[in-house]
Amino acid sequence: MDINKIRKDFPIYDIQPKLAYLDSAASSLKVRSVIKQVDHYYMSLGVNVHRGAYELAYEATKLYEDARITVSKFIGAQEDEIIFTRGTTSALNLIAHAYKEILKPGDEIITSELEHHSSLLPWMVVAKKTGAKLIYIPLTKEGRITVEGFKSVLTNQTKVVAITHVSNVMGYKTPIEEIARLAHEKEAIVILDAAQSVPHMEVNVKELGVDFLAFSGHKMFGPSGVGVLYGKENLLNSIEPFEFGGEMADQVFKDHATYKEAPLKFEAGTPVISGAIGLAEAIRYIESIGIHEIHEHTHQLHQYTLDKLKNVEGVTIYNPTADNPVIAFNVDDVHPHDIATMLDQYNISVRAGHHCAQLVTKFLGVNSTLRASFHVYNNIADCDTFIDSVKAAKEFFLSF
Numbered sequence: 001m002d003i004n005k006i007r008k009d010f011p012i013y014d015i016q017p018k019l020a021y022l023d024s025a026a027s028s029l030k031v032r033s034v035i036k037q038v039d040h041y042y043m044s045l046g047v048n049v050h051r052g053a054y055e056l057a058y059e060a061t062k063l064y065e066d067a068r069i070t071v072s073k074f075i076g077a078q079e080d081e082i083i084f085t086r087g088t089t090s091a092l093n094l095i096a097h098a099y100k101e102i103l104k105p106g107d108e109i110i111t112s113e114l115e116h117h118s119s120l121l122p123w124m125v126v127a128k129k130t131g132a133k134l135i136y137i138p139l140t141k142e143g144r145i146t147v148e149g150f151k152s153v154l155t156n157q158t159k160v161v162a163i164t165h166v167s168n169v170m171g172y173k174t175p176i177e178e179i180a181r182l183a184h185e186k187e188a189i190v191i192l193d194a195a196q197s198v199p200h201m202e203v204n205v206k207e208l209g210v211d212f213l214a215f216s217g218h219k220m221f222g223p224s225g226v227g228v229l230y231g232k233e234n235l236l237n238s239i240e241p242f243e244f245g246g247e248m249a250d251q252v253f254k255d256h257a258t259y260k261e262a263p264l265k266f267e268a269g270t271p272v273i274s275g276a277i278g279l280a281e282a283i284r285y286i287e288s289i290g291i292h293e294i295h296e297h298t299h300q301l302h303q304y305t306l307d308k309l310k311n312v313e314g315v316t317i318y319n320p321t322a323d324n325p326v327i328a329f330n331v332d333d334v335h336p337h338d339i340a341t342m343l344d345q346y347n348i349s350v351r352a353g354h355h356c357a358q359l360v361t362k363f364l365g366v367n368s369t370l371r372a373s374f375h376v377y378n379n380i381a382d383c384d385t386f387i388d389s390v391k392a393a394k395e396f397f398l399s400f
Helices: 003-007 031-047 056-076 088-099 117-130 147-151 176-185 273-289 292-307 336-344 358-364 380-398
Strands: 082-085 108-111 131-137 158-164 187-193 210-214 227-231 247-250 257-259 315-317 325-333 352-353 367-372
Touching: 031 056, 031 273, 056 082, 056 227, 082 088, 088 117, 088 158, 088 187, 088 210, 088 227, 108 117, 108 147, 117 131, 117 158, 117 187, 147 176, 158 176, 176 187, 273 292, 292 315, 292 325, 292 380, 325 336, 325 380, 336 352, 336 367, 336 380
Parallel strands: 108 131, 108 158, 158 187, 187 210
Antiparallel strands: 082 227, 210 227, 247 257, 315 325, 325 367, 352 367
16 A cells, blocks of 8 residues: 555644554544545534425435445445444443343343453443343453353353453454354343444454444544444334434323434434544545555554564563554553653654553553554554664663
């Protein structure tokens, strides 16, 4: 790929040409065409959707609903199985809230220590409210979810399986197809946090076999504040809405109301119009490059950097076999935040902390880690600068 050409699609490089942005697992940079689409909505339309009987409202509604079609095709879903949310967190909370009214004491919810807090904490609350039990899949020594580990905790009491597709810290991919098949044999539902997988690999919900799936726009060149919840049509229409208000109601009486079917049932009030429009443009941008090409490019950068980082004495790498382009590491005897601050002086952006996944750092036996993550706009120069900067930061702090 012509990375120099691709970098011209991201206006941040016009402002900071020396930037080596290695924090895409947290949030990706924004592509120019997405910004233009969002600007177009605000500058040329700016009105609500579904409600107005005038031209501006019609145009806004068409863009919004066309975005739903674009998303559905991107992940192999039906149009009415796509709900626009504020992000992955909002989507996962929506489903957990619905099952708070369904689960009962003695039911079991299977999850894992690899979860982002947005995939774990809602179910922790549901378990406490309902009396259901939270069950953790035993991880391998490497920290992976395996089918064998899943089988060891799957029982006739399993009602929900809520797990990550790809860990945001370790970069490990879950064998979800087989896990979903086994879960369905027990008539359990499967909810997948796909925030890290959708931006980097082809995801088809029918092939995965999951019941619900969530991801965010801001990790795939799209706007912040927009996400997607996929749900099987029959399940979406069987659960209670998360929010109540305008547009989602069908008939309202003094003592009761009925609601529209999904997806409108779950999009109360004014939806994330500009976000959905921007997300659709981000998907078109990804498709113009090719998701497989993006995966191959980031895989090469990831492996190149890993090979060099392994040769830096005093660096511990926690996930050398990651499937996603993510490196979790620490510099011995130096706090991760100190290293991250030092790298910023070299225009290197990495993340330091527990990455909203404290059970992962506890599994690793540390308080926090550094995380470098790659996307399509990164190049070999970013990798080399990163390695040189880690060496310089290590020498600086260990010289005291």
